[in-house]
Amino acid sequence: MPSKQRSRLIDTILHIPPFNVRVRSPFAEVARHLDYFYTSYQRYGPDAFIDFDVQVLHGKGVRRWWRPQVRFLLDAAESFFPLPAQQAAPMFEWGLNWCIATRPLGYLVMHAGLLALDDRALMMPGIPGAGKSTLSASLCLLEGWRLLSDELAILDPKSGQMLPHPRPISLKNASIDIVTGFPQARIGTVYHDTRKGTISHAACPPDSVAASSTGARVRWVVFPRFELDSASSCEELSRAEAFALISEQSFNRERMGEVGFDALCSMLTDARCFQIVYGSTSAGLQLIRDITLS
Amino acid sequence: MSLAIHGICVIDVLRNPQAAFGLSESQWSVLVAQARRANLLGALGARLKAAGLQVTGPANRHLGGALQLSERQHRSVRWEIYQLQGALGHLEIPVLLLKGAAYVMSEHAVGRGRLFGDIDILVPRAALGAVESQLMLHGWVSAKTSAYDQRYYREWMHEIPPMSHMRRGTVLDVHHTILPLTSRNAPDPRQIIDRAAALQTAGLCAIRIPCPEDLVIHSITHLVHEGELHNGLRDLNDIDCMLRSFGAAPGFWNRLSAYAGGNDLAWPVCFGLHLVRSVYGTPVPESTLAELAPNGRAQQSARWLETLYSLALRPTGQFEQNIATGLALWLLYVRSHALRMPMHLLVPHLARKAWMQRFPAKGQGEK
Numbered sequence: 001m002p003s004k005q006r007s008r009l010i011d012t013i014l015h016i017p018p019f020n021v022r023v024r025s026p027f028a029e030v031a032r033h034l035d036y037f038y039t040s041y042q043r044y045g046p047d048a049f050i051d052f053d054v055q056v057l058h059g060k061g062v063r064r065w066w067r068p069q070v071r072f073l074l075d076a077a078e079s080f081f082p083l084p085a086q087q088a089a090p091m092f093e094w095g096l097n098w099c100i101a102t103r104p105l106g107y108l109v110m111h112a113g114l115l116a117l118d119d120r121a122l123m124m125p126g127i128p129g130a131g132k133s134t135l136s137a138s139l140c141l142l143e144g145w146r147l148l149s150d151e152l153a154i155l156d157p158k159s160g161q162m163l164p165h166p167r168p169i170s171l172k173n174a175s176i177d178i179v180t181g182f183p184q185a186r187i188g189t190v191y192h193d194t195r196k197g198t199i200s201h202a203a204c205p206p207d208s209v210a211a212s213s214t215g216a217r218v219r220w221v222v223f224p225r226f227e228l229d230s231a232s233s234c235e236e237l238s239r240a241e242a243f244a245l246i247s248e249q250s251f252n253r254e255r256m257g258e259v260g261f262d263a264l265c266s267m268l269t270d271a272r273c274f275q276i277v278y279g280s281t282s283a284g285l286q287l288i289r290d291i292t293l294s
Numbered sequence: 295m296s297l298a299i300h301g302i303c304v305i306d307v308l309r310n311p312q313a314a315f316g317l318s319e320s321q322w323s324v325l326v327a328q329a330r331r332a333n334l335l336g337a338l339g340a341r342l343k344a345a346g347l348q349v350t351g352p353a354n355r356h357l358g359g360a361l362q363l364s365e366r367q368h369r370s371v372r373w374e375i376y377q378l379q380g381a382l383g384h385l386e387i388p389v390l391l392l393k394g395a396a397y398v399m400s401e402h403a404v405g406r407g408r409l410f411g412d413i414d415i416l417v418p419r420a421a422l423g424a425v426e427s428q429l430m431l432h433g434w435v436s437a438k439t440s441a442y443d444q445r446y447y448r449e450w451m452h453e454i455p456p457m458s459h460m461r462r463g464t465v466l467d468v469h470h471t472i473l474p475l476t477s478r479n480a481p482d483p484r485q486i487i488d489r490a491a492a493l494q495t496a497g498l499c500a501i502r503i504p505c506p507e508d509l510v511i512h513s514i515t516h517l518v519h520e521g522e523l524h525n526g527l528r529d530l531n532d533i534d535c536m537l538r539s540f541g542a543a544p545g546f547w548n549r550l551s552a553y554a555g556g557n558d559l560a561w562p563v564c565f566g567l568h569l570v571r572s573v574y575g576t577p578v579p580e581s582t583l584a585e586l587a588p589n590g591r592a593q594q595s596a597r598w599l600e601t602l603y604s605l606a607l608r609p610t611g612q613f614e615q616n617i618a619t620g621l622a623l624w625l626l627y628v629r630s631h632a633l634r635m636p637m638h639l640l641v642p643h644l645a646r647k648a649w650m651q652r653f654p655a656k657g658q659g660e661k
Binding site: 020046047048049050051053075103104105106107255256257259 | 318319320322323327330331351352353355356358359360362363365366369
């Protein structure tokens with residue numbers, strides 16, 4: 001197996017909007033992951049600008065063979081603990097999330113699902129388990145919304161636009177079965193026993209990837225909360241409350257100082273904000289239809 | 295000596311911002327990566343902006359993001375200085391700001407776009423106990439918890455163990471002199487304190503900034519004795535920037551050599567001036583170098599050392615740390631320890647640290 005892995009060494013610059021990511025890895029799993037989920041993304045030669053220089057490498061020393069591990073490096077520096085080698089592809093996805101959340105690029109980055117109808121965006125900030133990935137997948141695969149991101153909402157303070165960052169949707173535990181049942185869904189490898197439980201990815205719809213140079217403005221902010229079999233409820237929030245809640249889910253508002261504060265204020269100026277509780281995916285979708293069609 | 299990688303070098307662009315004109319995308323990539331690794335991305339952004347160079351394309355957001363972060367950090371530093379005044383003001387002792395905090399509070403050009411982590415202050419050694427307890431009352435706690443680390447700092451070092459604020463998380467290094475007590479050179483901090491000036495800012499009467507000569511001397515001393523050089527190019531950039539601006543003041547160079555010589559720091563300062571001249575091309579008068587120059591044998595070793603530093607400080611892009619640079623870094627690390635402590639203290643100390651790293655004591659969060 002190692003010789004086969006070496007023969008597939010990846011070194012490519014992928015345009016994952018709005019960034020150029022150089023990926024180097026000897027892992028066949030990473031190559032397969034990129035082939036499956038990032039085929040239609042533009043690839044550049046060595047003349048392109050690189051925003052993130054990423055390497056997904058084998059473990060050091062005996063960890064190359066004995067209980068093999070995978071390491072994630074940004075600019076040749078390692079900032080995470082290694083993971084079991086089987087998780088090389090998920091580690092690429094997690095590592096890239098970390099890169100985007102930590103590197104100061106003048107964007108406000110929030111932990112939220114982000115979808116759009118035309119140029120009107122729906123933002124769903126939430127803690128893990130609130131159901132934003134399942135709702136994001138349902139909205140783009142069943143209801144015709146455009147997916148900007150299932151996890152990282154990127155706001156450009158200069159234009160006030162949300163920037164699409166199309167990536168495979170990360171699915172956890174029960175949501176894997178739900179999304180696998182959708183007719184349009186393309187699901188990747190299932191990884192068991194990760195630190196987030198069983199995980200998998202669903203491909204970002206091709207239309208959303210194709211439209212990734214078009215931004216959108218936030219019109220609705222919805223804080224979802226999934227409680228199994230509970231009755232649906234929807235409550236409108238003031239912008240001040242929404243500001244406080246989104247700040248908790250922002251990776252870098254504090255570090256962006258005044259610019260971040262102003263950007264978030266003006267993002268909320270045109271938005272209506274809601275908190276919803278839902279007991280099933282279809283109930284959640286109905287609540288979002290009610291909010292966005294009214 | 296050429297430091298360029300792919301025809302581009304962050305030092306050249308810092309010295310001459312026009313060199314960034316017409317760079318290709320991949321050259322910008324290299325420049326941004328070099329600057330980031332040297333912790334000079336904010337300074338580079340500030341320099342290009344001051345030169346009126348419009349950066350277009352994707353490099354712009356990296357430079358802009360770093361500038362924005364540095365503005366945020368500077369605001370936070372200013373706030374911390376007011377907190378320090380509040381905590382230490384009534385002790386009626388001078389509280390000197392060192393390095394980054396001094397550059398920001400004095401609004402000197404060297405602070406523009408500078409990124410930093412800790413705040414360094416210098417207080418009279420006799421007041422150390424009172425300073426530490428006042429800081430603890432105001433929410434700063436010692437970040438080093440092991441008894442050995444505490445003893446290491448208190449008996450041998452030039453600072454007490456770093457303190458971090460419970461709520462704000464900011465880290466404060468409280469110095470009582472500028473070199474470890476165990477090191478070969480023994481500068482007298484009193485001289486630096488006596489020459490320091492108060493800030494013009496209202497409400498900060500305890501806060502002092504070292505005089506320009508001492509700012510340079512301290513920055514050089516720190517660089518020359520430091521074992522880990524990951525901020526080496528940044529520190530040299532600070533020194534270059536200060537020398538170019540202070541150097542124009544009448545009598546500066548005479549005072550610089552007099553203060554350095556009068557404080558047992560002639561050799562390190564002489565070496566630092568040679569180094570900044572060779573790496574950044576800083577204009578330094580020959581007469582100053584001659585006044586500070588050591589005798590024959592020390593001069594030989596200084597030449598060696600300059601080669602080592604020049605190798606170690608080579609700006610690296612994404613990957614290009616070659617064997618020579620690695621070896622130079624290691625030798626300088628070893629040298630810094632030899633300067634820091636005499637052998638009979640150093641060997642047991644390193645053995646102890648290695649043991650503590652291998653077998654961390656239970657209940658202590660440190661490695």
